[in-house]
Amino acid sequence: MGGAIVNADSAQIYRDLPILSAAPSAEEHAKAEHLLYGIRDGADPCSAADWAKLAKEAIARLHAENRVPILVGGTGLYLRTLLDGIAPVPPIDPEVRAMVRGNGVAGNLAELMPLDPVAATTLNPGDTTRIARALEVVKSTGRTLKAWQANREGGIGDAIDLSPLVLLPPRPWLYERCDRRFAEMVEQGAAGEVEALLARKLDPELPVMRAIGVAEVSAHLRGDLTLEQAIIAGQQATRRYAKRQYTWFSHQPPASWPRLEEALEGDAFDRALALLDVAG
Numbered sequence: 001m002g003g004a005i006v007n008a009d010s011a012q013i014y015r016d017l018p019i020l021s022a023a024p025s026a027e028e029h030a031k032a033e034h035l036l037y038g039i040r041d042g043a044d045p046c047s048a049a050d051w052a053k054l055a056k057e058a059i060a061r062l063h064a065e066n067r068v069p070i071l072v073g074g075t076g077l078y079l080r081t082l083l084d085g086i087a088p089v090p091p092i093d094p095e096v097r098a099m100v101r102g103n104g105v106a107g108n109l110a111e112l113m114p115l116d117p118v119a120a121t122t123l124n125p126g127d128t129t130r131i132a133r134a135l136e137v138v139k140s141t142g143r144t145l146k147a148w149q150a151n152r153e154g155g156i157g158d159a160i161d162l163s164p165l166v167l168l169p170p171r172p173w174l175y176e177r178c179d180r181r182f183a184e185m186v187e188q189g190a191a192g193e194v195e196a197l198l199a200r201k202l203d204p205e206l207p208v209m210r211a212i213g214v215a216e217v218s219a220h221l222r223g224d225l226t227l228e229q230a231i232i233a234g235q236q237a238t239r240r241y242a243k244r245q246y247t248w249f250s251h252q253p254p255a256s257w258p259r260l261e262e263a264l265e266g267d268a269f270d271r272a273l274a275l276l277d278v279a280g
Contacts, residue, residue, distance in 0.1 A: 001068045006058050007036040008073030008082075011211045013051065016042040016197050020190040020213045022181065042197065042208030048081040055082050056156060076248045083162075085155030087148035093140045100136040101205075108135050116144045128205070163276045164257040166249045173263045174246070178238040182213065183231055191217050191227075212237050 007013060011021040015038035024034050035058045040046050055078075059069045071079065100108060105128045112135045113120040119134040137145045194217040202209055213234045220230035250259075258275040262268050 002066065003068040003070045004033040004035055004058075004062055006055060006062075006069050006071045007034065008051075008055070008071045008075055008078050010046070010051070010073075010075040010078060010207060012037050012073070013040050013046050014038065014042045014208045014211075015040065016208055017190075017193050017211055017214070019185050019188050019193055020217075021211060022185070042206060043200070043202055045207050048075075048077045049086050051075075051078050052082045052086065052154070059156070059160075074245050074249070076245070076252060080252075081155075083155050083157035085152035087145065088151065088153050089137055089145070089148045090141055092136050096140045097136050100132050100139070103132075105131055108132055111135060112138070115139065116146075118146060119144065164253065165272060165276050166253055166257055166259045167264065167272070168246065168250060168259050168261045169263050170261070171243075171246065174242055175239050178242050179235045182235045182238050185213065186217070186227070186231055186234075191221065194218055195221055212241055 005024070009021070011017065012023050013036055014021070017023075018038060023037055028034065036051070036054055039054075055071070062069045071082075073079075103111075105126065108128075108131050109120060109123075109125060112131060115138045116134055119131075123130050123134065125131075134145050137143070137148065141148070190213060194214055197208065197214065198218060198221065204210075208214075216225070216230045216234040216237060219225040219233070220227055225233065260268065260272050260275060262271075264272070
């Protein structure tokens with residue numbers, strides 16, 4: 001179909017962790033053009049809005065070449081921002097941002113409760129980034145983030161023909177693959193990637209520093225965990241993230257989006273393509 005793969009994964013956009021983020025291999029790059037993989041330095045955080053801008057440019061270029069953009073990745077916020085647009089939140093007051101980002105997650109959550117009780121009660125209590133974002137928005141603008149999000153701008157969902165497909169394979173099959181993949185990453189040199197990243201002494205709150213596996217491998221490099229313990233911890237973190245992704249993609253995309261709920265092997269690939277044809 002003359003297609004090209006466009007990355008929609010928030011970890012694979014950084015060039016620092018090709019192994020730990022399971023970035024496409026050289027062989028996969030040779031089979032098809034891959035865009036937006038490994039294009040950003042870890043010190044330069046990529047927001048959903050940043051990615052959506054890059055994705056729009058890539059999609060426009062492919063359309064101009066009469067080619068098909070194939071978005072692949074599990075970062076739901078990226079996809080939602082691209083399709084539905086972004087809330088027109090004004091720039092945050094620097095003093096407010098500095099104060100919020102300097103506080104711990106527990107303190108921010110307590111302060112958020114009377115200002116935005118909906119966000120305070122629905123966000124994961126340990127989600128440092130989203131809690132801080134909700135708090136800084138309401139403190140800086142006087143409106144909740146949800147209120148701003150009611151009027152999103154810049155989405156392309158209404159301007160394109162979309163053929164979506166949500167992959168929801170059986171959880172045991174998925175979790176076994178998560179475990180096997182993390183062990184393989186370590187065998188392939190993931191620890192070296194993390195060691196090089198730590199040597200840069202970047203802000204620990206940067207997205208690249210919070211990529212799955214970085215904390216667990218870092219603990220091994222410090223001597224706090226054996227290699228086997230680090231692998232087990234990394235596998236568990238991966239499964240937990242997969243569980244959250246699974247829940248999000250089960251309920252957040254429109255009900256009309258087809259879902260493939262079987263292991264991705266054998267004839268399942270043909271059925272997946274058939275679902276895409278129906279959707280298109």
